[in-house]
Amino acid sequence: MSSVPAVRLRDVVKRFGALTAVDHLDLEVPRGVCFGLLGPNGAGKSTTMRLLTGQAVADSGHVEVLGHELPGASREARSVSGVVPQVDNLDAELTVAENLEVFARLQRIPRAERDAAVRRGLEVARLVDRADTPAAALSGGMRRRLLIARGLIHGPQLVLLDEPTVGLDPQIRQQLWSTIAEIRSSGVTVLMSTHYIEEAERLCDEVAIMHAGRVVASGPPRDLITRSVGREVLEVAGTPTALADIEAAANAGGLRTRRSGTTVAVLDAERLDGQDWAQGDRRAPTLEDVFVVLTGEEMA
Amino acid sequence: MSVAVTSTPPVTHRRFEPAIVGAIVYREWRVFRRVWFSTAFGSIVEPIVFFIGFGFGFGALISEVAGLSYFEFMATGTIAIGILFSALFPGLINGYTRRAEKHLYDGQLAAPVSVAELVAGESLWNGLRVAVVAVVTLFVALAFGVRMGPGVVLVPAIAVFTGFGLSATGAAFAAKLRSWHGVDIIIGAVVAPMLVVAGTFFPLDGLPRWAELVGRANPLYHCVELLRGAVFGFTGFGQTMLHVAALSVFNLLAWLVAVRLVRRALID
Ligand SMILES: Nc1ncnc2c1ncn2[C@@H]1O[C@H](COP(=O)(O)OP(=O)(O)OP(=O)(O)O)[C@@H](O)[C@H]1O
Ligand SMILES: [Mg+2]
Numbered sequence: 001m002s003s004v005p006a007v008r009l010r011d012v013v014k015r016f017g018a019l020t021a022v023d024h025l026d027l028e029v030p031r032g033v034c035f036g037l038l039g040p041n042g043a044g045k046s047t048t049m050r051l052l053t054g055q056a057v058a059d060s061g062h063v064e065v066l067g068h069e070l071p072g073a074s075r076e077a078r079s080v081s082g083v084v085p086q087v088d089n090l091d092a093e094l095t096v097a098e099n100l101e102v103f104a105r106l107q108r109i110p111r112a113e114r115d116a117a118v119r120r121g122l123e124v125a126r127l128v129d130r131a132d133t134p135a136a137a138l139s140g141g142m143r144r145r146l147l148i149a150r151g152l153i154h155g156p157q158l159v160l161l162d163e164p165t166v167g168l169d170p171q172i173r174q175q176l177w178s179t180i181a182e183i184r185s186s187g188v189t190v191l192m193s194t195h196y197i198e199e200a201e202r203l204c205d206e207v208a209i210m211h212a213g214r215v216v217a218s219g220p221p222r223d224l225i226t227r228s229v230g231r232e233v234l235e236v237a238g239t240p241t242a243l244a245d246i247e248a249a250a251n252a253g254g255l256r257t258r259r260s261g262t263t264v265a266v267l268d269a270e271r272l273d274g275q276d277w278a279q280g281d282r283r284a285p286t287l288e289d290v291f292v293v294l295t296g297e298e299m300a
Numbered sequence: 301m302s303v304a305v306t307s308t309p310p311v312t313h314r315r316f317e318p319a320i321v322g323a324i325v326y327r328e329w330r331v332f333r334r335v336w337f338s339t340a341f342g343s344i345v346e347p348i349v350f351f352i353g354f355g356f357g358f359g360a361l362i363s364e365v366a367g368l369s370y371f372e373f374m375a376t377g378t379i380a381i382g383i384l385f386s387a388l389f390p391g392l393i394n395g396y397t398r399r400a401e402k403h404l405y406d407g408q409l410a411a412p413v414s415v416a417e418l419v420a421g422e423s424l425w426n427g428l429r430v431a432v433v434a435v436v437t438l439f440v441a442l443a444f445g446v447r448m449g450p451g452v453v454l455v456p457a458i459a460v461f462t463g464f465g466l467s468a469t470g471a472a473f474a475a476k477l478r479s480w481h482g483v484d485i486i487i488g489a490v491v492a493p494m495l496v497v498a499g500t501f502f503p504l505d506g507l508p509r510w511a512e513l514v515g516r517a518n519p520l521y522h523c524v525e526l527l528r529g530a531v532f533g534f535t536g537f538g539q540t541m542l543h544v545a546a547l548s549v550f551n552l553l554a555w556l557v558a559v560r561l562v563r564r565a566l567i568d
Contacts, residue, residue, distance in 0.1 A: 016568070047568075053410050056568035075313050078412040089407035093331045102330070105323035106411040150407075 004067040006031045006158045006189040007052060012061030014047055014213075021047040022058070023213030029191050029206075031157075034184040036200040036221075037193040038287060039210030040299050045193035046086055048210075049162045052191075053078055066157055079107060082151035086162035086193075088143055092136035096127050096146055099135050100153055107154035117153055124179075125149035141172035148179060152188075159183060161192035165199060177203060195299065197288045207287065211295045221287055228290040229256070230268030236280035237263045249277050258292050267293065313412070316420075320413050324421025325428070332429065343382060343433040347440045350378045354501060355444070366503050368532060375441040376531055377500030379434050379455070380462075380524040384495060386433045387426045387463035391470020392486065394422065395562070396477045405566055415563040419471055419555060426470075427463035434459035438531075451530040458530060461547055462523040468554035475561035499524050519550040 007029035014022035022044045029035040037045045050056035052065050054074025063070040065077035091099050100121040104114045122128045125145040130138070138146065144164065151159055164180065165173040180203055184190050194200050200207050201221050208218035217224055236246050243264045247257045250266045253275070258265040263280075267289060272278045291299050332339070355371045365373040398404040408418060434455050442448065473486050497504070497511055498520035504512045515521050522543040534540050 014568075050568060054567070055406065055409055075412045075414070078410065079313070083410035085403075085406065085410065087403050087406070089403035091327070091404060091407070092402065094327070098327075098330050102323060102327045103411060105326060106320060106408060106413055108317075108319055108412070151410075 004031075005029055005064075006066055007035075007191060008062070008064040009048070009051070010062040012048075012051065012063060013059045014044075014051060014056060015059050021213055022051065025061070025214060027208060027215060027218075029189065031189050032184075032187060033205040034180065034190040034192065034203050036204035036207040037191070037210055038195065038197070038200045038207050038291070039193075040195055040291075040297070042212075043195075043210040044213040045195075045210055046162055047213075049083075049086075049160050049191075049193060052081070052160060053083055079154070080156055081158040081160060082154065082156035084144075084147050084151040084159065084161045084164055086166065088147065090135045090138075090143055090146060090150075092134070095132050095134055096125070096138070097122065097131040099146060100125075100150060103150050103153050109154055121149040121153050124152055141168055141175070144168060144172070144176060145179070148176075148183075152183070156188065158189045158191065161190060163193055163195070165194070165196065173199075197286050197291075197299065201287055209287070209291055209294065211291070211297070216294045217290060225285050225287060225290055229285040229293055230270055231285070232269040233283050233285045233289060234266040234269035234272065234278055234280050235263050235283055236266065236278075246277055249275070256293060258289060260298065265289065316414070316416055320417040321421040321424065324408075324413075324418060325425045328422065328425035328429075339386075339429065339432070340436060343386065343436045344440060346382060346385075347375075347378045347437040350381070351375065351440065351444050354378075358501070366505075368528070371444070372446055372532065373503075373528075374501055375444070375446045376527045377498075377524055379437045379441075379459075379527050380498065380500055380520055381495060382433045382437050383430050383459050383462050383523060384466060384491070384520055386430045387466035388470040388491065390426050390429075391423065391467035392474045392477075392483070393470075395471040395474025396480075399474065399562075399565060400477075405562075409566060415566060416555075416559045419468060419558045419562055422471065423464045423467040423555065423558070424460075426467035427460040430463035430466075431456040431459040446531075448531050449533050451533065454530040455527060458523060458526045461551065462519060465519060465547065465551035465554040468551070468558040472554065472558040472561050475558070475565040494518055494520050497521075519547060522546040522550075 005028050007027065009025050009027040012022055012025045013020065025048065037048060039045055047056055051058055051063050051070070054071045054077070057071045066080050068077040070077055091102065094102065097118055100118045101114065104117045109117050122131055125148065127142060127146060130142070135143070135146065161180065165176050168176070177199070180190060180192065192203070205220060206218065207221050207224065208215045217228060219227070238246070243259065246264050247259065250257050255271065256267045258267065266272070266278070267285065269282060288299050354374050358374070359370045362370040364370065405418065438452065438455055497507070497515040498518045499515065500520070504515040504521065507515065526540070526543050529535065529540055
């Protein structure tokens with residue numbers, strides 16, 4: 001059983017009319033890791049997530065979650081995985097505790113264990129003292145935490161977190177990062193989508209960079225970066241003409257460049273040795289550099 | 301924080317799981333506990349308005365309909381109208397807002413819940429709620445001096461039985477709704493004829509032949525006939541079974557169609 005990956009997608013296509021949201025996607029998420037789907041708006045991250053719960057049905061290809069083949073066995077898949085959606089869908093008419101209790105029932109947690117599950121959920125959400133507050137009255141960060149606790153109520157083996165920190169302020173984002181890290185270290189496989197580079201780099205053991213419904217690169221973030229853009233980036237600021245000269249010089253030397261606003265980033269900069277044009281700030285490369293190099297587009 | 305796995309999820313997965321239907325009903329019950337007063341208040345006021353307006357207004361002109369006093373006739377019609385409104389509108393309005401505005405169903409369907417169970421649970425709940433409405437209306441009728449036989453105890457069952465299908469009908473229309481504007485069409489083209497051509501305020505016999513036939517296809521007609529039988533005495537076993545059979549077919553069809561349309565609206 002443990003040789004079965006948490007998620008396996010093979011050549012999956014999902015179209016909405018003329019638009020291909022997921023385009024011959026291959027993806028394999030091993031068990032026990034935090035896996036990041038990184039991509040800009042419209043890359044197909046949420047659609048991929050919905051394919052894993054049977055809420056979207058692939059036009060072709062093979063979708064498997066924890067050994068259950070979808071859409072046929074989607075009910076089995078959903079009872080061993082938990083979902084934290086991108087769009088807040090808490091039950092605003094219920095209290096915090098009731099939200100958890102209803103999901104405990106939907107997940108068919110036996111009556112004798114239900115109260116304990118709700119209590120654990122309140123602790124995960126850090127809302128023990130807000131148990132009887134209507135969900136509609138919670139702050140954005142509290143709602144996120146409750147959504148996470150709801151997704152974990154039945155002790156799933158896999159959690160799908162779709163943009164878990166989108167729209168939250170930095171402090172709350174940090175809190176959620178530590179929650180996600182704890183989920184992962186408790187042995188639950190985490191598949192999260194994000195368009196925050198930093199989030200993926202910090203939390204994920206492996207990432208897949210998505211663009212226009214496809215995975216353009218995947219692997220552990222550090223490997224992926226070193227493999228695609230080297231170990232160092234030289235960032236040079238200047239006038240448009242100066243930047244053009246630098247691009248020409250770097251490209252002539254076989255180095256790739258990335259222009260953003262008033263700077264040029266020269267990739268693989270560790271291979272430079274003291275050329276006189278190469279004056280600027282050296283920094284570590286990021287997944288964003290990888291994305292831009294592989295797709296020719298900016299992330300945001 | 302501990303997120304460790306402590307519970308073992310049930311291993312058997314039936315295609316249609318009554319426990320899930322129960323969980324959906326439970327969710328509705330939790331909400332109802334807080335808002336029951338407005339439901340109860342509405343279901344007291346509405347029949348009083350109808351009894352005074354139609355009962356005394358028309359009752360002065362018409363002495364007897366189908367062997368009943370006009371007041372008795374329209375009192376049972378009013379119960380049926382309460383069932384129609386209190387089942388079809390929640391099915392329609394909740395079906396639309398929970399899908400398009402609150403995304404509630406998206407959350408529920410990420411758990412091991414099927415659309416069939418979801419529609420069954422919400423329709424069953426609306427049926428149960430409608431039974432309360434029907435009983436309240438009965439008490440109002442009693443207060444207005446309507447005499448009732450022992451069969452009156454069957455009224456809640458008739459309410460649940462009709463309410464289920466009417467709520468599912470509302471859910472089916474909700475699945476097709478793209479915006480609130482469509483509600484006007486549904487009220488005009490579906491609810492109004494259902495309300496009137498059902499033998500609620502006047503018998504079907506007096507209508508043109510085609511309208512009478514339409515009326516006999518109206519589930520509310522079978523509901524109101526059963527209600528009259530229950531409250532004032534059934535007229536014949538065969539006739540009664542025919543109404544029960546018609547409502548059974550209606551319930552099944554409404555549920556099947558609703559499941560199909562709601563699934564199409566929720567699953568990409
Ligand atoms: N139900 C739908 N009907 C039609 N088009 C859809 C539907 N769902 C998604 N799409 C389209 O499919 C594409 C991928 O959308 P998706 O939501 O999967 O992207 P995403 O990577 O999650 O983006 P974001 O970062 O904005 O959440 C988009 O072009 C989107 O407009
Ligand atoms: Mg998305």
